[in-house]
Amino acid sequence: MEPKFTASEMMEFLDQVFPQVRDDFAIDHLDGETVTMRMKIDERHLRPGGTVSGPSMFALADVAAYVATMAPIGPEALAVTTNISMDFMRKPEGGRDLIARGTLLKLGKALSVTDVLIYSDGVEKPVARATLTYSIPPAR
Amino acid sequence: MEPKFTASEMMEFLDQVFPQVRDDFAIDHLDGETVTMRMKIDERHLRPGGTVSGPSMFALADVAAYVATMAPIGPEALAVTTNISMDFMRKPEGGRDLIARGTLLKLGKALSVTDVLIYSDGVEKPVARATLTYSIPPAR
Amino acid sequence: MEPKFTASEMMEFLDQVFPQVRDDFAIDHLDGETVTMRMKIDERHLRPGGTVSGPSMFALADVAAYVATMAPIGPEALAVTTNISMDFMRKPEGGRDLIARGTLLKLGKALSVTDVLIYSDGVEKPVARATLTYSIPPAR
Amino acid sequence: MEPKFTASEMMEFLDQVFPQVRDDFAIDHLDGETVTMRMKIDERHLRPGGTVSGPSMFALADVAAYVATMAPIGPEALAVTTNISMDFMRKPEGGRDLIARGTLLKLGKALSVTDVLIYSDGVEKPVARATLTYSIPPAR
Numbered sequence: 001m002e003p004k005f006t007a008s009e010m011m012e013f014l015d016q017v018f019p020q021v022r023d024d025f026a027i028d029h030l031d032g033e034t035v036t037m038r039m040k041i042d043e044r045h046l047r048p049g050g051t052v053s054g055p056s057m058f059a060l061a062d063v064a065a066y067v068a069t070m071a072p073i074g075p076e077a078l079a080v081t082t083n084i085s086m087d088f089m090r091k092p093e094g095g096r097d098l099i100a101r102g103t104l105l106k107l108g109k110a111l112s113v114t115d116v117l118i119y120s121d122g123v124e125k126p127v128a129r130a131t132l133t134y135s136i137p138p139a140r
Numbered sequence: 141m142e143p144k145f146t147a148s149e150m151m152e153f154l155d156q157v158f159p160q161v162r163d164d165f166a167i168d169h170l171d172g173e174t175v176t177m178r179m180k181i182d183e184r185h186l187r188p189g190g191t192v193s194g195p196s197m198f199a200l201a202d203v204a205a206y207v208a209t210m211a212p213i214g215p216e217a218l219a220v221t222t223n224i225s226m227d228f229m230r231k232p233e234g235g236r237d238l239i240a241r242g243t244l245l246k247l248g249k250a251l252s253v254t255d256v257l258i259y260s261d262g263v264e265k266p267v268a269r270a271t272l273t274y275s276i277p278p279a280r
Numbered sequence: 281m282e283p284k285f286t287a288s289e290m291m292e293f294l295d296q297v298f299p300q301v302r303d304d305f306a307i308d309h310l311d312g313e314t315v316t317m318r319m320k321i322d323e324r325h326l327r328p329g330g331t332v333s334g335p336s337m338f339a340l341a342d343v344a345a346y347v348a349t350m351a352p353i354g355p356e357a358l359a360v361t362t363n364i365s366m367d368f369m370r371k372p373e374g375g376r377d378l379i380a381r382g383t384l385l386k387l388g389k390a391l392s393v394t395d396v397l398i399y400s401d402g403v404e405k406p407v408a409r410a411t412l413t414y415s416i417p418p419a420r
Numbered sequence: 421m422e423p424k425f426t427a428s429e430m431m432e433f434l435d436q437v438f439p440q441v442r443d444d445f446a447i448d449h450l451d452g453e454t455v456t457m458r459m460k461i462d463e464r465h466l467r468p469g470g471t472v473s474g475p476s477m478f479a480l481a482d483v484a485a486y487v488a489t490m491a492p493i494g495p496e497a498l499a500v501t502t503n504i505s506m507d508f509m510r511k512p513e514g515g516r517d518l519i520a521r522g523t524l525l526k527l528g529k530a531l532s533v534t535d536v537l538i539y540s541d542g543v544e545k546p547v548a549r550a551t552l553t554y555s556i557p558p559a560r
């Protein structure tokens with residue numbers, strides 16, 4: 001599918017919907033089925049021991065799935081997370097950005113399903129994985 | 141099971157392990173199988189529209205499951221989240237604290253499993269539910 | 281909520297929709313929010329070592345959530361499972377029926393969410409837990 | 421990682437551990453990180469309407485994750501499913517085999533995590549996805 005946003009249009013759209021994400025996230029790549037999002041890791045995302053907190057990884061997975069869902073739909077619709085499953089597999093390195101690779105597995109009339117793998121930038125094995133369901137209101 | 145912490149001892153323990161939680165959370169009740177945690181909702185937890193953000197609800201579920209797991213073990217061990225599944229069912233009300241009721245379903249040698257229901261304080265129907273697995277290192 | 285089925289009407293309805301469940305399941309209790317289903321354990325549900333197979337426990341959780349969802353809706357609608365998360369916590373005993381206690385946490389226009397705890401009949405601690413989302417077509 | 425089994429050695433091993441799977445499953449591909457398993461669809465896996473039942477898809481995901489976990493470990497160990505999350509996205513076609521592609525995301529000392537995508541043979545879009553955690557006893 002053709003995306004209805006470029007990466008920079010999507011960042012502007014995110015900025016209106018979630019103003020607090022601007023400082024934390026960047027879109028490295030966006031097409032109609034996959035997205036690569038970067039979380040710019042900063043002191044406030046860290047836990048003692050220099051690792052990234054769970055809520056920060058959750059926020060990254062959530063925004064990556066939102067972007068993957070909205071890219072082929074366009075700006076006219078809202079969507080809300082209804083379900084997430086997430087596995088924390090390795091300790092992220094505090095000194096590196098986190099990279100989320102999202103793949104839109106399904107875009108139905110009422111629901112989307114997106115798989116997300118999260119990596120410490122430059123490290124091969126994923127630190128976490130998540131699958132998210134977004135509910136898409138019928139207004140679309 | 142007898143808990144190895146009172147609620148105030150647990151808050152001191154949390155304070156050492158997750159210093160950032162002090163301002164956000166309080167323990168309303170704690171025994172060896174269940175915990176009731178309160179998230180003191182504040183501007184920084186809110187999303188546009190006055191609802192509580194997903195990462196804030198994740199953080200509440202995570203700390204409630206951690207407290208439920210550590211209560212019967214005591215302070216000598218570490219534990220890390222390995223898995224969460226979470227369903228977002230209703231919009232929390234921005235002007236009310238969130239209340240998490242955690243039930244420890246299993247405490248094994250290597251893993252614990254905790255169910256958590258999250259409510260807007262004073263509202264009957266839950267806004268979210270989660271189940272979390274904590275991995276408990278063998279050092280115990 | 282008042283259920284739109286008695287337990288025996290629900291068994292007849294299940295019989296039309298899932299003819300293969302008749303021999304395996306019984307409804308011990310049904311109201312508009314909770315259901316207690318019994319899985320009549322038999323040779324074909326067992327694994328080596330005398331324990332109940334994972335697919336059998338999945339089938340029990342799935343039918344319990346279906347019954348909890350349909351009870352307040354009535355027979356006019358179809359519903360399909362879209363998501364399950366399930367934790368296997370203890371080995372079920374091969375010689376005992378399995379009992380599933382389902383609680384309908386949400387019944388929305390498009391989705392239901394049901395929590396299920398599964399027990400070996402007569403044993404206190406649960407062997408498994410599951411949460412299921414059913415998608416409810418708009419025809420309703 | 422080098423697998424400790426060829427596909428046919430793994431089938432023999434499965435045969436000893438889960439004798440009931442022999443008729444249902446075949447291994448199309450196996451290496452130390454991925455597995456492709458085929459479920460030979462037959463009358464007994466079908467639901468009214470000619471679609472494959474949920475418990476059958478669960479069984480396929482479970483055995484694919486088991487094979488992905490055991491391939492790099494070898495036959496000396498046991499492993500049990502502790503958690504699954506699964507999304508049902510499209511109706512499988514009753515007349516086609518199901519193909520599961522499993523990817524081992526983590527093999528730790530105590531736990532493995534495997535992602536599984538399930539397809540109707542010859543159809544591009546996945547019908548379901550699952551992530552499974554296996555607990556690996558320390559005997560290893």
